[in-house]
Amino acid sequence: MISNTCKFLIGLLTIFLLSNCAIVGPIVEEPEEAAGQTLIKEDKELAVRLKEEVAEEVEEKVEEYVLGRDDVIGISVWRHAEASSTATVDPYGKVSLPIVGEIQAESLTRLQLEKKVARRLAKYYKNPSVRVVITEYNNRRIYVLGQVSQPGTQILGGRPDLLGVISRAGGATQNADLRGCSIVRGKGKIIKIDLYELLVKGNISLNITIQPNDLIYVPDNTGNQVYVLGEVRNPGLYSLRGEYTIAHAVMSAGGPTEDAALNRAKVLRGDLGKPEIITIPLEEILKKGDRSRNILLEPADIVYLPDRFMARFNYFVRQILPSLQTIVLTDEAGETLSF
Numbered sequence: 001m002i003s004n005t006c007k008f009l010i011g012l013l014t015i016f017l018l019s020n021c022a023i024v025g026p027i028v029e030e031p032e033e034a035a036g037q038t039l040i041k042e043d044k045e046l047a048v049r050l051k052e053e054v055a056e057e058v059e060e061k062v063e064e065y066v067l068g069r070d071d072v073i074g075i076s077v078w079r080h081a082e083a084s085s086t087a088t089v090d091p092y093g094k095v096s097l098p099i100v101g102e103i104q105a106e107s108l109t110r111l112q113l114e115k116k117v118a119r120r121l122a123k124y125y126k127n128p129s130v131r132v133v134i135t136e137y138n139n140r141r142i143y144v145l146g147q148v149s150q151p152g153t154q155i156l157g158g159r160p161d162l163l164g165v166i167s168r169a170g171g172a173t174q175n176a177d178l179r180g181c182s183i184v185r186g187k188g189k190i191i192k193i194d195l196y197e198l199l200v201k202g203n204i205s206l207n208i209t210i211q212p213n214d215l216i217y218v219p220d221n222t223g224n225q226v227y228v229l230g231e232v233r234n235p236g237l238y239s240l241r242g243e244y245t246i247a248h249a250v251m252s253a254g255g256p257t258e259d260a261a262l263n264r265a266k267v268l269r270g271d272l273g274k275p276e277i278i279t280i281p282l283e284e285i286l287k288k289g290d291r292s293r294n295i296l297l298e299p300a301d302i303v304y305l306p307d308r309f310m311a312r313f314n315y316f317v318r319q320i321l322p323s324l325q326t327i328v329l330t331d332e333a334g335e336t337l338s339f
Contacts, residue, residue, distance in 0.1 A: 005221065015243065022184040036251075065109060065134070065137075065209070066106075066109055066211065067105045067106055067108055067113065067134070067139070068107075068139025068212050069091060069093060069106060069138075069139055070105055070136075070138035070139055071088070071089045071105075071134060071136065071137060071138050071139050072087070072088050072134070072135045072136035072138065073086070073087055073088075073089070073110075073132055073133065074086050075087065075117060075130065075132050076130070076131075076133075077121065077125070077129065077131075079129075080121075080125060081223045083097075083100075083121060083124075083128070085098050086135070089105050093105060094106070099120075099121060099124055103117065104116075110132045110133075110134060110167075110258060111132075114132045114288060115130075117132070119129045137156065138155075139156075139212045140154075140156045140160060140210075140212050141153060141155055142154045142155075142160065142210055142212070142213070142214050142215075143213075143214070143223075144165055144166070144168075144218075145215065145217050145218075146176070146178070146217045146218040146219055146220070146237070147177070147219065147220050147238070148166065148169040148172055148218055149169065149170025149173060150168075150169050150170040151169060152169075154169070156168075157322050159209060160209070161206050162183075162193060162206070162207050162208055162216070163198065163199075165210055165216055166195070166216070166218075167276055169242070170197065172218055175220045175221055176220065177219045177220060178194070178195040178196040178200070178218075179194050179195070179196050180192075180218075180219045180223065181193045181194070181216070181219070182227075183208075183214050183215065183216050183217075184215040184217065184227070184235060184236055184237065185215075186213075186235075187231070188229050188230055191208070193206055195218065211252070214234050215237075217237040219237070223299045224239055224299050224301060225238065225299065225300070226244070226249055226298075226300070226301045226302070227301070227302040228249045228252065229302065229304050230260070230303075230306055230307075231260035231305040231306065231307050232254055232255065232256055232257065232260070233253065233254030233255055233256075233257060234251035234253045235253060240297060241271050243296055244296065244297050245294045245295060245296055246267060246282065246294060246295055246297060246303055247282070247294050248297075249297055249303050250265075250282065250286075250303065250305065256305055259307045259308060260306075260307065261307060261308050262281075262283035262287075262305070263281045263283045263284070265281075265282040265303070266278065266279060266280070266302075266303070266305075267280060267297070267302070267304075268301070268304065268305055269298060269300075269301050269302075275302075278295065280293055281293055282305070283305070325329075
C-alpha cells in the first residue's frame with residue numbers, strides 16, 4: 001500500500017510536470033508560427049510584385065513613352081532601400097543613382113531602364129527586383145498645327161493620347177480634313193490617322209499614344225500641303241502658296257542642316273505604294289542659282305533631304321511605305337533604289 005505521504009508527493013510532481021509543459025509548449029511553438037507567417041507574408045509580397053511586373057510589361061507595350069531630359073523618376077529596389085532613390089534626367093540624358101552611379105536614361109522606356117538598372121545592380125545583389133516610376137513628365141513638348149481651334153505647343157503630363165491632344169487644342173475646325181491628319185515623328189516618320197474614324201465613328205484603336213516632340217497636323221480640306229523631312233532644321237508640313245518650289249519648301253523648313261546631302265534631295269510623289277521619286281540637285285539651286293531644276297511642288301508631295309549616308313533614305317522610305325515588301329523604285333534620273 002502506498003502511504004498518503006507518497007501519494008501527496010506523486011501528486012505534486014505530476015502538477016509540476018504538467019505546469020512546465022504548459023509553459024514550455026507555447027515558447028517553442030510561437031517562433032515557428034511567427035516564422036510561418038513571415039514566409040506567407042513574403043510569398044504574398046513576391047506574388048504581388050510578379051503580378052505588377054507582368055502588368056508593367058503589358059502596359060509598356062501600350063505606352064512606349066521614352067524618357068527625356070528633365071523627366072523625374074523614382075527607382076525602388078525591393079528589400080534594398082539603400083539602392084532606391086529619386087532622380088532627374090540631366091541635360092546629358094543621364095541619372096545619378098546610389099550604388100551604380102551615372103546611367104544613361106534618355107530615349108529608354110521605363111521598362112528598359114528597369115532592366116538596365118537591374119543588370120548594374122546584379123554585381124552587388126542577387127536577382128535585384130527594380131521598379132521605375134515616372135513621377136514628373138517634363139519632356140512632353142507636343143506641337144499641334146493646322147485646322148484646330150488653338151494651334152500651338154502643349155506640355156502634357158501623364159500619358160497623352162491623340163484624342164486628348166486634339167481636345168486640348170480646342171478640337172478640329174469646320175474646315176479640317178479629318179481623314180488627312182498626320183503625325184510627324186522625328187525626321188523621317190509619318191503616321192497617317194483617320195480622325196473621322198476616331199472622332200465620329202469611335203474607332204479607339206486609332207487613339208495612339210503621343211510621343212515627345214511629335215507634330216500633329218490637321219490639314220484643311222483643300223489638301224494643299226507638302227511634307228518637308230530629313231536633314232532640315234524644322235521638319236514638318238507646310239502649305240502650298242502660289243508657285244511653291246522645292247527651294248521654297250526647304251527654306252520654309254529652316255534650310256538644310258550641315259549633314260544634308262544636297263545633291264541627293266528627293267521628292268516622293270503619287271501613290272506611296274509605288275511613288276515616283278525625283279532626285280533634285282539642290283546644291284546647284286541654292287548655291288549656284290540654277291533654277292532649271294527648281295521644280296514646282298504638288299499637293300501631298302514629300303520632300304526629303306537625306307544625310308551623307310544613303311542607307312538613311314532607305315530607312316525613311318521603309319517608314320512611310322504601307323508595307324515592308326521588297327519593291328524597286330526608279331527615279332526621274334534613272335537611279336534605281338531597291339528596298
